[in-house]
Amino acid sequence: MSMQLRHAFDSEKLVSCLNDAIIIGHVSYSTAKVWVRSKHRGKHYIVLSDTPIQPDEINIDASDTYSALQIGFSKVSSVTLDDTTDRTDCVEFQNLQPSTRYWVALIADRSVPARRQWRSGYEIPATFKTQQTNAKSLVFGFFSCHDPYKKGHGPEDIFLDIHNRLNELNGDFVIAGGDQVYVDSSTKEFDVWRWVTNNKEQLKPYFEAQDQAGLIKALSYFYRFIYRLYWQSAHFQKLVRSFPTYMIWDDHEIMDGWGSLTEDELSDKLDTLFEWEDSEFNLFIAHAMFHAAAQVYHEYQHSHNPTTPTLPHTSLANSQWDYSFTHNLASFYVLDQRGHHKFQNPAGYDLLGSSQFSRLSHWFENIPSTAKAIFIVSPVPVVHWSCTVVNMADLGSYKDDFRDEWDHEANHQERNELLDLAFNASQKHQIPVVFLSGDVHCAASFKLKRRSNSGTVYQFTASGVTRKPAPFVSKAISCAKGALSGCDVLTTFERLAFGTQNNFGIMKLFVEGEQTHLVAEHISTTDEEDETLIKQVRLV
Known part of the structure; x- marks a missing residue:
């Protein structure tokens, strides 16, 4: 067809x-x-x-x-x-x-x-x-949530700020931690899902012929257009052609809250006003859209990451988008929280899937003795919002967003196992484990501790590089300190920094003699576009 x-x-x-x-x-x-x-x-x-x-x-x-x-x-x-x-x-x-x-x-x-x-x-x-074999320092940038079409968005000059700061510090690479595009943009003319909902009559012949491959091919045009539109910025292009760039997707490369909806809720997303349509038809479209999103994500982002056995043109069931890489001073693991994310997954591990969690566990067992720090890219932060807000909001219109959170009660067991891996590795190697995250449109740093474990875990979040930051009320529902809910072992956290401006992050790890230093920078833009504000947080 x-x-x-x-x-x-x-x-x-x-x-x-x-x-x-x-x-x-x-x-x-x-x-x-x-x-x-x-x-x-x-x-x-x-x-x-x-x-x-x-x-x-x-x-x-x-x-x-x-x-x-x-x-x-x-x-x-x-x-x-x-x-x-x-x-x-x-x-x-x-x-x-x-x-x-x-x-x-x-x-x-x-x-x-x-x-x-x-x-x-x-x-x-x-x-x-290329990497230096005996490097004594490591400097990298981190950003997420790029949406220059959202009302009130920040200037794309911020990518030049990232470039210049990395240049100044002789930086090694940059990590793009999710939502590099918004296919469900708040600007209606660039919203793929809005167009599909309003034009489903054009898609019915694919459904009637059960031609999912043909529909995936047709829909990929939409996703590719969004990438070409969002990535045309000269400053963005200068950054990614000047420093090695690692990428991972989050929900907005697919749709808002992807994986956090039941099949019925996903079908409802494609119903038109006053018309409840055939859920089988809606889900046929939705799953084709995910396949198209995955194919184009592979073309534009994942293909230049470390190679994994991803199969974008065949079955997605066994595809792998999580990956690891190393530096002389640190080990990195980049988690995929969308490719196998499934709310109320009968097999458990709603956020990562059991296969990915197994790969991560095995990787933690093989951290080299030379590593001075462990970095885990988790597109959604391990700690950020108040657990009360996360679980109460599950009843309202933001339920998909909060079901994404590690602190949602449906994800507690998976989060606890993840924290066990992090704390045990930190204690074993006597080095910090740092989670690097985006998603929440705020900048934040947290320190996590356990009484029964000498390890130290940090949460570093840089989010809203161009996307409009969350309102100041976000600070009110982000706890300053306390204990994580639902933990088998008492795990406390303390907030070290917080910001609601457009921002990016810099991580600096260096060795002086027998001393290791780890310093995080939250860098935000002010109302004056030619000014930046740098807040440093000493982690080690």
Whole structure:
């Protein structure tokens, strides 16, 4: 079956969207992932150089472009970009030198009908440095919740602030901790789910033919448009082409509160006003939308993370989006809280799923002795809101948001097991465990302790990089100190910092002699766009 959906996004020419782009992905001592997108279909080349790229010195007009590039660059990889992946691709370069800076460019083959062959990396540099084998310091950035179309949003200049702060501190990489796009934007013309709800008649032929693959293919167009729209910012592009960038999705790459609704509640989301429709039809659409969201998430985000056995084009049941990576001073695990999130999951582990939790447990058993800190990216914070608010709000319109929370009573057992892993690892290795989170549109730091355990666990949240921050009342329902509810072992927390401005975070870990220091920075923008406020929190 084949049909062409007509929708609001057909007027893409009316808005500015991403065309040519480079993202530096996972970088180790000897490897680097490089993601690219071109405006044009066809054969392209991704080139790597150990010196700044000078386009005038490379003869790409030669009849054999590939041979010419091999002479001019350290490494060359050819890719064929087409519409099956929205003209994106990601390659991994091998056998690089440690602690070495490289420059990257994207070049179109002569067969591509483009006015210029140099597509990206030739005017504004794209560059990265491989890891240092004996590094004594680690500096990385963290941000989440990018929505420049929300009323009252913050300026996209904040991505330049992240870039400049990392540059100033000789930063290593940046982590994007969720909601890098909002497919259910509050701006109605960019809300995928709103369009589907209002135009379900166009989707009925797919349902009648049970052509889920065809519907996924059609819906992927919507999701790709949102990525191109949200990521076109010059400041965002400068950041992700200047520092290795690790990403993980949260609910807004799919829909608000994905995984926190029952099947009946999910069906209700797609009912139109005054019309309760066939739930089988609604769920057919909803599950196709999740598949489309997952496919496009893989294309734009996950493909440049450390490689996992994700199968975006086949069964999602066994797909893995959680991953780990290492630095000389620290171990990182990035949790996926959406791909297998299922409220009231009969198998338990509603937030992570049993397979992911098993992988995480095994990873905790193999922390290297050289690690000075453990960082766990949890898109939703382990501690933030008052547990009373979280569980009472389950009855109202915010139930999906609060069911996402680790402190919701439905998630207590899973959270307790997670904290057991964290505290035991901290005690065993005598190093801090830090949860890095977004989601809540506030900046916050918490310290967690247990009487029966010498380990120390921290919660660091940087959220609302451009998304409108939560109102000041958020501080009133975020407890300053107390004990976590539903814990088998008394676990106390103390708030160290809090903020409700647009913000991002910086983490600084360094060794001086026998001393290890860990300092967190909450960096927020003020009403004056050319000013930033830095609040430092010493963790170790």
